[in-house]
Amino acid sequence: MNSVGMPPDTIFSLSSGHGKCGVAVIRVSGASAGNALMKMGNLRQLPTPRVAVLRKVIHPDSAEHIDNGLIIWFPAPNSFTGEDCVEFHVHGGPAILVSMVTALSAIPGVRQAEAGEFTKRAFMNGKLDLTEVEGLGDLIHAETEAQRKQALRQMDGALSQLYTSWRQRIIKVIADVEAHIDFGEDELIEDHILESAASRAEEIQKEIQIHLQDNRQGERLRNGVHVAILGEPNVGKSSLLNSICQRPAAIVSHIPGTTRDIVESAVNIGGFPVLLSDTAGLRDTVDIVEKEGVRRALNRARLSDVKVVVVDVQSFLRHWKTSANNIDSDVKQHLGYIGIIEDPTESSNVNENDVSMETDSGINMTGHTNTAISREKIPSEDLQNVILVLNKSDLLEGRDVNMDLPHSCKGMDVCMVSCKTGQGMEAFVQVLAEKIKILCGGNLLAGNPSLTQARHRLLLNNCVHHLTRFSQYYRFGDEVLAAESLRKTIREMGKLTGKISTEDILDVIFKDFCIGK
Numbered sequence: 001m002n003s004v005g006m007p008p009d010t011i012f013s014l015s016s017g018h019g020k021c022g023v024a025v026i027r028v029s030g031a032s033a034g035n036a037l038m039k040m041g042n043l044r045q046l047p048t049p050r051v052a053v054l055r056k057v058i059h060p061d062s063a064e065h066i067d068n069g070l071i072i073w074f075p076a077p078n079s080f081t082g083e084d085c086v087e088f089h090v091h092g093g094p095a096i097l098v099s100m101v102t103a104l105s106a107i108p109g110v111r112q113a114e115a116g117e118f119t120k121r122a123f124m125n126g127k128l129d130l131t132e133v134e135g136l137g138d139l140i141h142a143e144t145e146a147q148r149k150q151a152l153r154q155m156d157g158a159l160s161q162l163y164t165s166w167r168q169r170i171i172k173v174i175a176d177v178e179a180h181i182d183f184g185e186d187e188l189i190e191d192h193i194l195e196s197a198a199s200r201a202e203e204i205q206k207e208i209q210i211h212l213q214d215n216r217q218g219e220r221l222r223n224g225v226h227v228a229i230l231g232e233p234n235v236g237k238s239s240l241l242n243s244i245c246q247r248p249a250a251i252v253s254h255i256p257g258t259t260r261d262i263v264e265s266a267v268n269i270g271g272f273p274v275l276l277s278d279t280a281g282l283r284d285t286v287d288i289v290e291k292e293g294v295r296r297a298l299n300r301a302r303l304s305d306v307k308v309v310v311v312d313v314q315s316f317l318r319h320w321k322t323s324a325n326n327i328d329s330d331v332k333q334h335l336g337y338i339g340i341i342e343d344p345t346e347s348s349n350v351n352e353n354d355v356s357m358e359t360d361s362g363i364n365m366t367g368h369t370n371t372a373i374s375r376e377k378i379p380s381e382d383l384q385n386v387i388l389v390l391n392k393s394d395l396l397e398g399r400d401v402n403m404d405l406p407h408s409c410k411g412m413d414v415c416m417v418s419c420k421t422g423q424g425m426e427a428f429v430q431v432l433a434e435k436i437k438i439l440c441g442g443n444l445l446a447g448n449p450s451l452t453q454a455r456h457r458l459l460l461n462n463c464v465h466h467l468t469r470f471s472q473y474y475r476f477g478d479e480v481l482a483a484e485s486l487r488k489t490i491r492e493m494g495k496l497t498g499k500i501s502t503e504d505i506l507d508v509i510f511k512d513f514c515i516g517k
């Protein structure tokens, strides 16, 4: 029944993809589904539930033969939506589908479904809770193996179980606290019951906090890991992007400063979704368009999960050799020069006005350059998500060809590659894949399921807030306000799974669903 006491409309939709295909599935859900089945399948009684029957499918009024198809009957409540459901499996031709729409629309009380309406009914009828609905939505949108696994686990109720169990445990805590309020004088309700209730609430609060401190793994896997390719002009950043995504996504040229705007490419690296960004070469410039490009590059660096810093290996080695083979301090100094990290040596022994470094492209990077682009630097101790790529290894000559570079320095991985010959690319992609995997939580099926949405984070933060208030009131001896904080916690938990739902929450969740789902 809907809000005015009427049974909901019967809805139908194409549930398979659009375009010509072997078989198309049209789903019908609601009280008139059985009527549609008998009329269009030319049957006098409903077939055995959940057994496909091959029938001539006809128009309900004109009896025009539309197609031959399989029909399946799912009587309520044992269907996806919990309502009476029928599926017509017909051939996937456009004219057949148009005839099916016309035929179904001719049945009284039947109309086309809106996006997400089948799943919304499954939710309303208690077949799925909100986290499971979100998991189903993510499963349909999953583009990589790891996304599919995380979404499937959520659709199968992993988050639902976790959140429901917290909610149930808090409900028991409330029962004890309220019993103490109501019958506190009674000797049967002893103080230790209240103490135990408070410590159980604190335990749940800790569990929620641990769940929240997940380094955003689940959200990262859901939304994609952001990888920014950074470095001076002409070092081969665009070439590296093109090598990773195996298509000419970004323009490559020998002219320094070719890339101005950010060029994005979505790729699948080791089963994980990655959004790669090629950025403008970092240098000081009077060109206002390029200046904006540099600003965007540094901004993207700040927002990215992994920074791939590309350096021309020849210029790097020249610089390295002149600084007494001290790779640790030299790499840092180099990154400091191009404004990627805070160079600890920079402030102490380098005067920002007289730093000067000749780069391969012949650009003189001055101290002014350094300060101009250094606003977004990352702290030098936070290098585990930086990969230093020494590019153009094909141009190395003599002893340098067989030179042993450390694989890492100060927690930062170092890879030598040639975008031109492909040398070292496999090893570099492996290093990148490993970082991405760690950022997404490594083994997805181990331990508690990850939180996957900002919506969950917001509500769980509210829970932690109310549980903190609970502890404060409890310690203060105000049991009434303490119980009220617990009730507020329950309310937030109810919003997570949809035990409490409002039209606006539902609208946001179902807006990403497609028609037919």
Ligand SMILES: Nc1nc2c(c(=O)[nH]1)N(C=O)[C@@H](CNc1ccc(C(=O)N[C@@H](CCC(=O)O)C(=O)O)cc1)CN2
Residues within 6 Å of the ligand: 025, 074, 077, 078, 079, 080, 087, 127
């Ligand atoms: N043809 C077809 N394939 C499909 C779907 C569908 O609706 N139709 N699905 C649609 O998403 C997915 C499968 N999900 C489904 C989930 C529940 C029920 C269902 O009938 N549930 C009943 C009975 C459960 C049982 O017998 O175990 C229920 O929950 O009461 C059907 C499909 C993917 N494949």
Ligand SMILES: Nc1nc2c(ncn2[C@@H]2O[C@H](COP(=O)(O)OP(=O)(O)OP(=O)(O)O)[C@@H](O)[C@H]2O)c(=O)[nH]1
Residues within 6 Å of the ligand: 231, 232, 233, 234, 235, 236, 237, 238, 239, 240, 251, 252, 253, 254, 255, 256, 257, 258, 259, 260, 279, 280, 281, 282, 391, 392, 393, 394, 395, 417, 418, 419, 420, 421
């Ligand atoms: N020999 C050699 N040349 C390369 C290699 N990678 C890139 N190049 C060349 O270096 C030049 C610059 O390459 P890009 O990929 O455009 O460099 P970029 O860093 O994106 O340049 P900007 O857009 O100026 O920031 C081009 O002429 C490339 O063909 C390499 O591994 N070896």
